[in-house]
Amino acid sequence: MGTEALKKDFPIFKVKINNHPLIYLDNAATTQKPKKVLQAISNFYSYSNANVHRGVHTLSEEASEMYDEARRKIARFINASHESEVIFTSGATDSLNFVASTWARNNLKPGDVILVTDAEHHSNLVPWQIVAQQTGAELDFVEVGETQEITLNNFKNKISEKVKLAAFFHCSNVLGAMLPVREISKLVKNNGGIVVVDGAQAVPHVPVNVQNLDCDFYAFSGHKMLGPMGTGVLWMKRDLLDKVEPYRYGGGMIDLVEMKHSTWADPPEKFEAGTPNVAGIFGLGAAVDYLTEIGMENIMKHEREVINYAASELSKFERVKILGPKDVNERYGMITFYTEGAHAHDVATVLNSYGVAVRSGHHCTMPLHKKYDIPASLRASFYIYNNKDDVDVLTGALKKAFEILG
Numbered sequence: 001m002g003t004e005a006l007k008k009d010f011p012i013f014k015v016k017i018n019n020h021p022l023i024y025l026d027n028a029a030t031t032q033k034p035k036k037v038l039q040a041i042s043n044f045y046s047y048s049n050a051n052v053h054r055g056v057h058t059l060s061e062e063a064s065e066m067y068d069e070a071r072r073k074i075a076r077f078i079n080a081s082h083e084s085e086v087i088f089t090s091g092a093t094d095s096l097n098f099v100a101s102t103w104a105r106n107n108l109k110p111g112d113v114i115l116v117t118d119a120e121h122h123s124n125l126v127p128w129q130i131v132a133q134q135t136g137a138e139l140d141f142v143e144v145g146e147t148q149e150i151t152l153n154n155f156k157n158k159i160s161e162k163v164k165l166a167a168f169f170h171c172s173n174v175l176g177a178m179l180p181v182r183e184i185s186k187l188v189k190n191n192g193g194i195v196v197v198d199g200a201q202a203v204p205h206v207p208v209n210v211q212n213l214d215c216d217f218y219a220f221s222g223h224k225m226l227g228p229m230g231t232g233v234l235w236m237k238r239d240l241l242d243k244v245e246p247y248r249y250g251g252g253m254i255d256l257v258e259m260k261h262s263t264w265a266d267p268p269e270k271f272e273a274g275t276p277n278v279a280g281i282f283g284l285g286a287a288v289d290y291l292t293e294i295g296m297e298n299i300m301k302h303e304r305e306v307i308n309y310a311a312s313e314l315s316k317f318e319r320v321k322i323l324g325p326k327d328v329n330e331r332y333g334m335i336t337f338y339t340e341g342a343h344a345h346d347v348a349t350v351l352n353s354y355g356v357a358v359r360s361g362h363h364c365t366m367p368l369h370k371k372y373d374i375p376a377s378l379r380a381s382f383y384i385y386n387n388k389d390d391v392d393v394l395t396g397a398l399k400k401a402f403e404i405l406g
């Protein structure tokens with residue numbers, strides 16, 4: 001993949017950071033936006049701005065058509081069986097809260113178990129803590145093993161008929177490990193449970209086929225896949241669309257309203273109360289076009305090369321301890337590590353002085369960091385525009401950091 005040519009599509013790479021070219025390695029937090037996405041947002045507000053599904057005037061019809069077309073594009077991108085399975089939210093966090101506030105709160109009771117892993121992003125942990133408190137269900141954990149991997153066997157030991165909901169990441173935002181979603185889903189469902197997958201770190205990096213994964217809910221964010229912030233998706237399996245109650249109530253989601261009673265529109269409108277982020281969703285549609293043009297298989301292949309190179313270069317430093325599966329081929333999107341004798345924030349500050357943007361901290365996984373007894377780690381996360389030269393700048397700056405910090 002010609003990453004230098006790709007970088008030209010992203011205006012941000014013209015920006016200098018401390019007089020250095022920007023080496024952006026914080027893609028797991030959010031990705032940069034190509035001109036096509038920026039133009040889509042600007043074009044919407046410049047030439048098509050109107051509210052959707054509300055008017056018969058030309059602009060409103062146009063905006064509605066653009067919004068619906070973006071939904072169809074995203075449905076195709078994740079191979080949904082029907083576009084009505086794609087519900088727009090403000091991001092993965094919102095999508096996960098959606099399931100917690102609707103299906104989970106309405107169906108769980110004392111004696112039931114909610115199963116998550118101990119490596120979840122807080123967005124896929126805290127909502128379940130609250131549901132457990134509200135319903136009396138118990139929250140239980142599949143633990144990351146000594147090898148810093150979670151296997152199907154880890155799940156097998158925990159799944160029983162009591163597990164009514166299992167919620168787990170597709171790709172971990174710290175370990176970079178992928179879970180065998182299809183196999184876990186089968187186990188949970190054979191025991192009568194519902195499966196919620198946090199796909200925030202998977203959809204940007206690998207081809208995702210929700211029908212093949214065979215889960216019930218799949219959540220992801222638009223801004224981690226070149227799209228705008230404030231956009232996200234909850235994919236909900238078709239046979240649940242009529243069973244799940246609305247998440248929010250108000251305009252846009254109703255069929256008939258009387259003074260004391262209302263009925264709901266058909267899905268997906270039933271789940272999208274209020275004015276949606278039309279420009280954002282239009283931008284997300286443009287991001288999906290951009291990714292589709294490159295091809296998710298090509299993206300995966302490209303990232304594999306960069307990650308393998310980064311892992312090999314980083315492991316040359318004695319003080320660098322890499323988290324996650326030992327087999328680098330089991331690692332997607334990122335390399336998270338800690339540095340012996342130097343705090344992650346101090347290292348990240350020195351890296352920034354060379355134009356290198358990495359994440360330092362707990363990456364919204366405090367329990368996992370506590371388990372490993374490290375206050376913070378560094379995460380270099382890659383995307384389509386990163387290349388081996390970026391890795392060389394990172395490791396060069398890391399060397400300087402160790403010299404400066406001692």
Ligand SMILES: Cc1ncc(COP(=O)(O)O)c(C=O)c1O
Pocket residue numbers: 028029090091092093094121123124169171172173198200201221364
């Ligand atoms: C695995 C995972 N889940 C959920 C989220 C939350 O995404 P958002 O902040 O876009 O809602 C993130 C964000 O970093 C994540 O990495």
